Amino acid sequence: MWNQFWWVIFPYLMLALFVSGHIYRYNTDQLGWTAKSSEFLEKNxxxxxxxxxxVGVLLVFGGHVAGLLxxxxFTDSIGISEKIFHASAITTGGAAGVITLIGIVLLSLRRLTVKRVRLTSSFTDLIVAILLLLIIAMGVYNTLGFNLLAKSDFNYRETVAPWLRGLLVFAPDPSLMKTVPLFFRLHIILGFALFGLWPFTRLVHVWSVPIEYFKRSYIIYRSHRQISRHAPKGK
Known part of the structure; x- marks a missing residue:
């Protein structure tokens, strides 16, 4: 029952919240659809x-797409052996994970230790910071610690990857997750929990990429002296 819940019901529930939550938020709270920048409170x-x-998140996202989807x-058919793919995933994925982890640690320290930032943080800001910290830390452990220190022969491409692809085409096989190590499972569960929480936090600003900014007309600034010089006489 629990296997069915965590690897079928829970992911679809969080994805449903992700989609419906964004629609609701966009229709009811467009003024709050922002990152709520606090740069003026602390910059270092x-x-x-x-x-x-x-930067780390973009690299990690690319690594997850390559490794899971x-x-x-396919990689075997184009001549990339499992040994080469695994070594590449550990080195590049590990480096990307460490970069992301350092970034989220700095941002979390800022939110928790800088008084002005802490006072302007909402409850969801703190929850998101904690979730991201846990998810990224577990991801780094799974990539580096579990593979290098534990030296396990576990291959996520034979369990987690086919389960996820099945989930995306509405044909998940929860039995594939039975042998997946604990920290991998926790990493996935917390990741889906973040998806469910996403629409109700400042993370929605991810979808507000200012594309129109690059097509805007140039803004011409003139000093008051220049304006006075070109103004008609008597005005």
Whole structure:
């Protein structure tokens, strides 16, 4: 029963919340659809933490797409052996994970230790910070600690990857997750929990990429002296 709940019901419930929550939030709270920047409250932590976190997240996202959504049969067919793929995943994925972890640690320290930032943080801000910290820390452990220190022969491409692909086409096989190590399962469960919480937090700003900004007309600034010089006489 629990296997069915965690690997079939729970993921679909969180994804349903993710979609419906965004629709509801967009229709009822467009003024709150923002990152609520607090740069004027503190800059040192934010400067490095934000850069490392956002760059790391993009790299980690690409690694997850390659590792989970591209079948093992495909990489084998183009000549990439499992040994090479695994080594590449550990080195590049591990580096991306460490970068992201450093970034979220800096941002979390900023939110918790800088008084002005802490006082302007909502409850959901703190929950998101904690969730991200746990998810990323577990991901780094799964990539580096579990593979290098524990030296396990567990292969997520034979269990987690086919389960996730099945989930996306509405044909999940929860039995694939029975042998998955604990920290991998917790990493996935917390990840889906974050998806369910996403629409009700400041994370919605991810979808507000200012594309129109690049097509805007140039803004021309003139000094008061220049305006006075070109103004008609008598005015």
């Amino acid at each position: 932590y934010l400067k490095w933490g934000s850069i490392l976190f956002h 591209i079948p093992k049969t």
